[in-house]
Amino acid sequence: MTDALGPTAVQLAGAHLLDRLDELVEQITAEVWRAVPAYNDIVMERDALEQYVRPNIQGTLEYMRSGRDIDDEDRRRLEVLGRSRALQGVPQAAMIQSFRIAERALVDAFCVFCIRSAFNSAEQRSGIQAISAIMDRVERTTFEAYLDTQRELELDRGASIAMLVTRLVDSSVGDQVDIDTQARLIGANPAMPYRCIALTVLPGDEPADPTGPLTRLRRHIQARLREARVPSVIAGLRDNALLLLLPVTERDALAAVRRAVTPAQARMAVVGGTGDVYPSLFEARDSCRQAIAALEVAVRRRRQNEVVGYGDVAIDVMLLDSADASRRLIAGYLGNLEPHPVLVQTIREYLRQSLSVQITAERLTVHVNTIAYRLRRVRELTGHDLRKPDDAVGFSLALRAQELLEDGSNGKDGSN
The missing domain is CATH 3.30.70.270 (Reverse transcriptase/Diguanylate cyclase domain)
Incomplete structure (x- = not known):
């Protein structure tokens, strides 16, 4: 505040408005409470909001009256305010809006004082600029602590989420x-x-x-x-x-x-x-x-x-969860067929075509007698008859298990 006229108007207005502190705090608190829904959303009592508004307005008026800058004690108070807002979950937009409301109320009160005290327009403009500069410093100091706390909370939140997911997945989930x-x-x-x-x-x-x-x-x-x-x-x-x-x-x-x-x-x-x-x-x-x-x-x-x-x-999940049983199933139904891939191909197509010899033959472009012969060979080599429902299910599961255990590279069967 170096202007010869501006500081005088601001200092006199600061002293005058300090005498009206209760009235000014009530006005700003009511306006913030009405205009910023976030304060209701975080279940803050109106009286609690006033306790935050009062020291900020009082401090700003003191800066106006004395012409001094923010000192270490002021900074600590504003940092506490910023941290508390972050911990309460007040959105950044709500913080900005509340500062704008307070600044507008102070500027309006200053302008009324200037009119009543017959200060000229140059002094009034200079004073408005000075008040805005004071509020900018107050807001910047508060926001630095607010944003630092938000970053800390986000890191803590990330760690908490990771821990929560781990506890939900692990068998030892807790109560x-x-x-x-x-x-x-x-x-x-x-x-x-x-x-x-x-x-x-x-x-x-x-x-x-x-x-x-x-x-x-x-x-x-x-x-x-x-x-x-x-x-x-x-x-x-x-x-x-x-x-x-x-x-x-x-x-x-x-x-x-x-x-x-x-x-x-x-x-x-x-x-x-x-x-x-x-x-x-x-x-x-x-x-x-x-x-x-x-x-x-x-x-x-x-x-x-x-x-x-x-x-x-x-079904696939069960086959993977019981990998040892799946391997036994594969060995019992398909083990003796390893040297005969054409028989495995025939089994697969026969099951796919709902045990129809005719359609299987058409799909594989062979005679139906060829399919009948291959099915007899499967019975001779494995001891299981595909015409029986239980054996058909066994072959189907064995093929499915074989595909799962061969395709997987990081599964529960230990084939990493």
Whole structure:
């Protein structure tokens, strides 16, 4: 404040308005409370808001009256204010709006004072500029602490989400009270129904990217879910997979994810699995295990750019979960046929054509007697008769298990 006229007007106005501090604080508090819904949304009492407004307005008027700048004690107070706003979850836009309301009220009060005190327009303009400069310094100091705290909270939130996802996936998940508490800390509603979707990216010829394919996938999926207005998505990385815990609302989150992994949107080889819907987040730990199991099948089957439902691949999941039994099944039904690939081809086609010798022969372009002969050879070599329903099921499961165990490279069967 170096202007010979401006500082005098500002200093006199600061002293005058300090005498009206209660009235000014009440006016600004009422206006902020009315105009900024965020303060109601975070369940702040109006009296509590006034306790934050008062020292800010009082401090600003002191700067006006004395002409001094913000000192270390002021800075500490403003930093406490900024941190508290971040911890309360007050949006940045609400913070900015509340400062603008306070600045406008102070400028209006200053202008009224200038008119009544017969200060000229030059003094009034200079004073308005000085008040704006004071408010800018107050706002900047508050916002620096606010943004620093927000960054710390985001890091803590990321760690909390990762821990929550881990606890939901692990068998040692803990009790429901712990899970619910942790969910609320990250802004999720644990009482809502949830389903889990597990996604990963198949290796390919994609260009090198330091962020990694899963990180890119996560950003892509979360952007699509925001566009679909899906609330409170819990997303975490687990064992080379992106896990999404989606609240079940009127928004079809699963449909949004399925659209997001199509080639037109994902532009990478995404595969996914989804679990069933469960009535709460705690119960959705079963959905997590289902989604991971469905994802494993999808990877082994290379079901690229789709999300496979757990119910649709339940048989495959059982075959993978019981890898030893699956190998015994393969050995018992297909082991003796390894030197005879044409017989295996015939079995596969015979099962595909609902045990019709005629259609199988047409498909393989051979005589029906040839198919009948091959089926007899299968019975002689394996001891199982494809014409019997139980043996037909056995062959079908053995072929399915063989495909799963051969295609997988990171499954539960230990064939890493």
